[in-house]
Amino acid sequence: MTSQPADGERFKSFQAFYPYYIHEHSNRTCRRIHVVGSALVIVAAMLGLFVNAWWFVAMPLVGYGFAWVGHFFFEKNRPATFKYPLWSLMGDWRMFFETVSGQRKF
Numbered sequence: 001m002t003s004q005p006a007d008g009e010r011f012k013s014f015q016a017f018y019p020y021y022i023h024e025h026s027n028r029t030c031r032r033i034h035v036v037g038s039a040l041v042i043v044a045a046m047l048g049l050f051v052n053a054w055w056f057v058a059m060p061l062v063g064y065g066f067a068w069v070g071h072f073f074f075e076k077n078r079p080a081t082f083k084y085p086l087w088s089l090m091g092d093w094r095m096f097f098e099t100v101s102g103q104r105k106f
Contacts, residue, residue, distance in 0.1 A: 003020070004020060010084075011084065011087065014087050014090055014091075017084060017087045017091070018087075018091055018094065020080070021080055021087070021088065021091035021095070022091075022095070024071075024075065024077055024079075024080055025070075025075065025095065026075070027070070027074045027075045029070065029074040030070035030071060030074040030075040031070075031095070031099070032070075033066050033067070033069060033070035033074070034066065034067050034070055034092060034095065034096070035095075035096055035099050035100070036066060037062055037063050037064075037065065037066025037067055037070075038063060038066075038092055038093065038096040039096075040062045040063075040066065041059050041062055041063040044056070044058040044059045044062055045059060063092070064081070067079060067081070067092065
């Protein structure tokens, strides 16, 4: 099990953070919801580029909405976004690409 650093300390690198991030996504349903949300963010970005710029507003709503449902209802933990917003976003996309490329089980 990969845990957070001691109170008051923070991860010193994304490389150190990522195993913790993956551990926080142990529930299969939570991971699946994250992947679907990330895919829909890509769809919203494409719609924003080619249909209507308002779709860009949907990107964070869809991405975080799906992710937080996964955490609060299935994983039963607090999203890492609240403490590590940038590394959590990077972790979302790394997990997404690892999943769609077959490197990580869906």
